[in-house]
Amino acid sequence: xxxxxxxxxxxxxxxxxxxxxxxxxxxxxxxxxxxxxxxxxxxxxxxxxxxxxxxxxxxxxxxxxxxxxxxxxxxxxxxxxxxxxxxxxxxxxxxxxxxxxxxxxxxxxxxxxxxxxxxxxxxxxxxxxxxxxxxxxxxxxxxxxxxxxxxxxxxxxxxxxxxxxxxxxxxxxxxxxxxxxxxxxxxxxxxxxxxxxxxxxxxxxxxxxxxxxxxxxxxxxxxxxxxxxxxxxxxxxxxxxxxxxxxxxxxxxxxxxxxxxxxxxxxxxxxxxxxxxxxxxxxxxxxxxxxxxxxxxxxxxxxxxxxxxxxxxxxxxxxxxxxxxxxxxxxxxxxxxxxxxxxxxxxxxxxxxxxxxxxxxxxxxxxxxxxxxxxxxxxxxxxxxxxxxxxxxxxxxxxxxxxxxxxxxxxxxxxxxxxxxxxxxxxxxxxxxxxxxxxxxxxxxxxxxxxxxxxxxxxxxxxxxxxxxxxxxxxxxxxxxxxxxxxxxxxxxxxxxxxxxxxxxxxxxxxxxxxxxxxxxxxxxxxxxxxxxxxxxxxxxxxxxxxxxxxxxxxxxxxxxxxxx
Amino acid sequence: xxxxxxxxxxxxxxxxxxxxxxxxxxxxxxxxxxxxxxxxxxxxxxxxxxxxxxxxxxxxxxxxxxxxxxxxxxxxxxxxxxxxxxxxxxxxxxxxxxxxxxxxxxxxxxxxxxxxxxxxxxxxxxxxxxxxxxxxxxxxxxxxxxxxxxxxxxxxx
Numbered sequence: 001x002x003x004x005x006x007x008x009x010x011x012x013x014x015x016x017x018x019x020x021x022x023x024x025x026x027x028x029x030x031x032x033x034x035x036x037x038x039x040x041x042x043x044x045x046x047x048x049x050x051x052x053x054x055x056x057x058x059x060x061x062x063x064x065x066x067x068x069x070x071x072x073x074x075x076x077x078x079x080x081x082x083x084x085x086x087x088x089x090x091x092x093x094x095x096x097x098x099x100x101x102x103x104x105x106x107x108x109x110x111x112x113x114x115x116x117x118x119x120x121x122x123x124x125x126x127x128x129x130x131x132x133x134x135x136x137x138x139x140x141x142x143x144x145x146x147x148x149x150x151x152x153x154x155x156x157x158x159x160x161x162x163x164x165x166x167x168x169x170x171x172x173x174x175x176x177x178x179x180x181x182x183x184x185x186x187x188x189x190x191x192x193x194x195x196x197x198x199x200x201x202x203x204x205x206x207x208x209x210x211x212x213x214x215x216x217x218x219x220x221x222x223x224x225x226x227x228x229x230x231x232x233x234x235x236x237x238x239x240x241x242x243x244x245x246x247x248x249x250x251x252x253x254x255x256x257x258x259x260x261x262x263x264x265x266x267x268x269x270x271x272x273x274x275x276x277x278x279x280x281x282x283x284x285x286x287x288x289x290x291x292x293x294x295x296x297x298x299x300x301x302x303x304x305x306x307x308x309x310x311x312x313x314x315x316x317x318x319x320x321x322x323x324x325x326x327x328x329x330x331x332x333x334x335x336x337x338x339x340x341x342x343x344x345x346x347x348x349x350x351x352x353x354x355x356x357x358x359x360x361x362x363x364x365x366x367x368x369x370x371x372x373x374x375x376x377x378x379x380x381x382x383x384x385x386x387x388x389x390x391x392x393x394x395x396x397x398x399x400x401x402x403x404x405x406x407x408x409x410x411x412x413x414x415x416x417x418x419x420x421x422x423x424x425x426x427x428x429x430x431x432x433x434x435x436x437x438x439x440x441x442x443x444x445x446x447x448x449x450x451x452x453x454x455x456x457x458x459x460x461x462x463x464x465x466x467x468x469x470x471x472x473x474x475x476x477x478x479x480x481x482x483x484x485x486x487x488x489x490x491x492x493x494x495x496x497x498x499x500x501x502x503x504x505x506x507x508x509x510x511x512x513x514x515x516x517x518x519x520x521x522x523x524x525x526x527x528x529x530x531x532x533x534x535x536x537x538x539x540x541x542x543x544x545x546x547x548x549x550x551x552x553x554x555x556x557x558x559x560x561x562x563x564x565x
Numbered sequence: 566x567x568x569x570x571x572x573x574x575x576x577x578x579x580x581x582x583x584x585x586x587x588x589x590x591x592x593x594x595x596x597x598x599x600x601x602x603x604x605x606x607x608x609x610x611x612x613x614x615x616x617x618x619x620x621x622x623x624x625x626x627x628x629x630x631x632x633x634x635x636x637x638x639x640x641x642x643x644x645x646x647x648x649x650x651x652x653x654x655x656x657x658x659x660x661x662x663x664x665x666x667x668x669x670x671x672x673x674x675x676x677x678x679x680x681x682x683x684x685x686x687x688x689x690x691x692x693x694x695x696x697x698x699x700x701x702x703x704x705x706x707x708x709x710x711x712x713x714x715x716x717x718x719x720x721x722x
Contacts, residue, residue, distance in 0.1 A: 118578075118579055119579075119582070122579070122582065122583060122586055123586060123590050126633075127633040129578075130578055130579070132578070147633065179633070180636065181574075181575055181633060181634055181635060181636040182633050303631070304627050304630065304631075305624065305627035305628050305630075305631050308620075308623060308624075309624060309627075
């Protein structure tokens with residue numbers, strides 16, 4: 001069967017079981033779009049901006065665990081997609097991005113809509129390809145999907161010149177790929193695992209430090225079982241929220257800059273940190289010289305380059321968290337004395353009691369934390385939550401009662417404002433039966449609000465809760481704390497849209513609320529709405545995210561809470 | 566601390582850029598770099614001399630392995646190291662010392678490679694540190710030299 005390059009793209013996507021492609025057409029990718037028009041095996045969702053398309057594919061991938069697929073044209077199409085690709089890259093999200101390119105004969109001539117696409121995506125992809133011959137195309141697509149989902153997942157970019165989409169060749173989709181230069185290590189070294197288990201049994205103050213890799217490897221059931229059995233205190237990173245249920249007695253909350261005091265003290269005082277697919281990010285460790293000074297480290301990670309990158313690691317284990325824990329569990333359970341951690345847990349319980357996460361609720365103004373807690377009470381337990389980036393993101397991570405992994409979609413590594421709404425749309429496409437809520441801010445939502453039309457057109461009713469303080473809140477908070485309250489370019493009070501009208505103009509429903517009862521009433525309506533909903537919640541303008549580890553300070557120097565007024 | 570690593574990579578579009586970008590993006594230095602295809606294979610060998618403490622080197626090696634087309638990273642304290650240098654002397658500077666220059670060049674596995682009415686060209690092949698010494702000595706004694714170094718190549722003993 002001889003097919004054109006464009007047809008090969010379509011057939012290959014079908015073979016990969018792709019159900020939805022998020023994209024935006026343009027000159028160089030037109031032949032592929034022509035074939036999309038002719039087929040009915042997968043759906044194409046037309047975004048309003050390439051960045052939106054890529055975030056949608058990302059949200060789809062985060063919520064479903066499948067590879068997200070995005071398609072864009074050459075030049076500006078591709079450069080618009082970069083923020084989306086980089087967002088997925090820093091959070092290790094499996095994704096394939098296909099871009100059109102000017103014909104091979106025009107490459108290097110500064111042709112119309114030409115950009116060195118593989119040059120631009122190289123630093124923000126796991127791997128990328130420029131397809132020079134149509135004969136290579138099917139194999140490259142196969143390889144791209146394989147690379148995206150295997151090992152440490154990540155986005156892979158395929159750049160296809162227009163003449164390659166026209167050229168014909170015999171189509172045979174390869175059964176499998178075998179790369180001699182790429183062999184991820186899945187199974188941990190047995191001796192290393194045994195040594196690590198012995199260290200855990202010897203430890204007095206161990207802590208499980210659960211990271212995003214635990215979500216990606218699907219290890220949560222094992223982790224829950226191990227934590228329940230061993231009763232070892234556990235903390236989660238932003239990317240790992242939901243691995244343990246929020247009400248687990250062994251979960252001391254999120255660790256890091258806006259983590260709970262108990263979680264940070266658990267890391268600070270531990271004598272053994274067991275890292276499960278986490279990477280000791282600077283937002284977690286605080287000042288690195290002061291980080292966990294008395295702790296040995298067991299670091300389980302599928303990416304060897306993460307081990308020893310930030311902290312000295314006494315027990316390195318390269319492998320998939322799930323497979324390593326499977327191996328570890330029987331030897332760990334064999335003869336472990338779980339009472340020995342009782343004293344340690346008591347200390348942490350005391351920290352938790354002394355400095356719990358809290359806020360000063362109010363009857364006059366709406367507190368953002370209250371909105372999040374209330375939403376957690378009213379929403380179904382299997383709701384999918386996304387966020388943008390800023391104060392609302394941290395409040396959500398702190399106060400939302402997460403119950404399962406892949407429930408919380410947030411741009412952790414790159415911190416991309418504008419991620420939340422398109423990611424929510426992508427998640428809704430992948431999980432139609434679930435309620436999808438995007439917590440956002442009045443700054444972030446404006447970055448991709450055009451995608452409202454996508455929610456309207458494709459009937460993907462997601463709920464946006466705008467925690468509106470008329471500030472770029474997180475920057476405002478830092479300005480207040482570290483720049484003597486000089487609010488340089490962060491006050492948005494005089495430049496806000498009317499979110500209700502804006503929503504209505506794009507086929508969505510908008511509400512503006514400034515009282516608690518109103519919020520509850522409107523949220524109930526939102527749950528059953530068949531349109532995209534925007535709830536513009538006027539919150540206490542000056543609320544800060546607390547507690548907080550000031551930048552480059554040790555974890556133990558947390559700013560706790562303001563005195564109650 | 567200077568260290569040398571030998572990297573076997575697949576010959577594919579952009580592989581050199583991938584390796585070099587990784588160094589640039591993470592702030593690692595490249596002191597010298599040589600690349601050539603490996604005979605009868607789809608691989609090339611890159612020899613990279615870099616500077617940094619052992620911790621940085623550990624990261625460099627890991628980050629290199631992380632690149633998909635990298636097949637093997639060879640780190641060793643037991644490399645045979647060779648580098649070539651060519652030095653162009655203005656003839657009027659050295660016309661009375663040709664015997665001297667020839668004798669020194671021989672000490673560094675070299676010789677006078679070319680002479681014309683304006684210049685003589687000397688080429689030497691030796692360990693990079695010995696090449697350093699040779700060039701320093703030449704630069705002290707003679708003026709207006711033009712120097713080309715190949716970068717180091719290594720092979721494990």
